[in-house]
Amino acid sequence: MRKFLVVSLIIIAVLIIGAPKRVAYVINGSLGDQSFYDSGYSGIKQLEKDFGVQTRVIECNFDPSLYYPSLTTAAQWADVIFVISYGFEEELKEVAMRFPNKIWVNIDTVVQDEKNIISSVDYREEEGAFLAGVVAAMVTTMTQLPGINPQKIIGAVGGDDDIVIRSFVYGYEQGAKYIDPEIQVKVIYVGTWDDPAKGKQAALQLYAQGADVVFQIAALTGYGVLQAAQEVGKYAIGVDSNQNPLVPGHVVTSDLKEVGKSIYDIYKMIVDGTFEKGKIYSLGVREGAVGLAVDEYTRKILPSEVVEKIIQLQQMIAEGRIEVKPYNP
Known part of the structure; x- marks a missing residue:
């Protein structure tokens, strides 16, 4: 030996x-x-x-x-x-x-x-975004959470309208509809990756339109989305890195791209x-390259049974039991 x-x-x-x-x-x-x-x-x-x-x-x-x-x-x-x-x-x-x-x-x-x-x-960013859509859909139907209204509306802010961000949005929509076909998904493309003020403005617009959760897909611009969630007492989903700790209590999870x-x-x-x-x-999810950051910040917002459901769905994607359709323009 x-x-x-x-x-x-x-x-x-x-x-x-x-x-x-x-x-x-x-x-x-x-x-x-x-x-x-x-x-x-x-x-x-x-x-x-x-x-x-x-x-x-x-x-x-x-x-x-x-x-x-x-x-x-x-x-x-x-x-x-x-x-x-x-x-x-x-x-x-x-x-x-x-x-x-x-x-x-x-x-x-x-x-x-x-x-x-x-x-x-x-x-395969649509797989991670599917899970983000699952979380957003669950949250918008949990009226027992602070700040959640009776409407079933979620949003997303994209840094630019390109094929990668379209793939994110497509997966996000699939995940939301998987939970509840009646969920409405509203999207704003801001056209910049490094302007948090524009990201915040877009998110505030979506929250004003009834969205309870906004998924940021906009790099540094998206930090403004997290700030907006805190400002109005709503929720956001981070992207690429674990952004849950940046605005504790308002970032439910982050869609990791490793x-x-x-x-x-x-x-x-x-x-x-x-x-x-x-x-x-x-x-994709199977290779551990995309997926959700589920940590203590997530668990402080969501009940344990909801967290376990999210983890289970992620495993089902990894095993091929849930197929997420890729975006084909």
């Missing part, structure tokens, strides 16, 4: 020594959203700790003039480049073709090039030799 352990440790050490040592994280936006981008950054920091890699974060701050040079800078320095490429998919293809020997991993959308250089992590975990897992595959260039990695 001891010999086996020593051999295993030697193999792991050899793998780590031979692993890529420079990792870049190129994002179209900026850190500090306490949501999507920060989730990815947590994975990058964990790579530093566990694998001793050097890392560099390059923030484009939604400035198109920075997209191409940022990718070029990353490619010149790093061995592995994780990219969130909303808005600059074509630039990603061009730079990847110039640096085909680098490992390119696009996060959250699918980018395919002619030579299969770029791999993509494509989340960007950091995905980055970490992909890097481990690169190290152990199972990673494939050009492959699309589809990740």
Whole structure:
């Protein structure tokens, strides 16, 4: 047993020594959203700790003039480049073709090039959003909770009207209708990812229209949704990272998209030799990449039997007993 352990440790050490040592994280936006981008950054920091890699974060701050040079800078320095490429998919293809020997991993959308250089992590976000819809539907029918009105209305605030956010909304609607077909779902797309004031304004509008719960799908803009819930005594659902503690008592749950975990897992595959260039990695509830944050903050709002029902439904999706339809525009 001891010999086996020593051999295993030697193999792991050899793998780590031979692993890529420079990792870049190129994002179209900026850190500090306490949501999507920060989730990815947590994975990058964990790579530093566990694998001793050097890392560099390059923030484009939604400035198109920075997209191409940022990718070029990353490619010149790093061995592995994780990219969130909303808005600059074509630039990603061009730079990847110039640096085909680098490992390119696009996060959250699918980018395919002619030579299969770029791999993509494509989340089945509709599965996590389905569960968010389940929670919202349950909450809006629980008139015993403070702030819940007799109407069956829930809402969502999207950062932009794109295919990923449409997938979230589609899953959210499916989950709500699964609980009660009479639930109304109202959606506002604000057109920005980094303006909490606009997120708050949109949420207040939805609450004024009768919504009891608003799902934020808007990165930093969505923080305003959480603030609005607190201001009017209503409820919100966070996104991507666990945002339950940000406004205790008003964020019922968060729809996690484990960007950091995905980055970490992909890097481990690169190290152990199972990673494939050009492959699309589809990740959902079954893989632990999406799902709900159910914690002490959730349990302080919802009765235990409701929490257990939510956990049961999540397990049913993981096992394939509930099928969530993907969004097909």
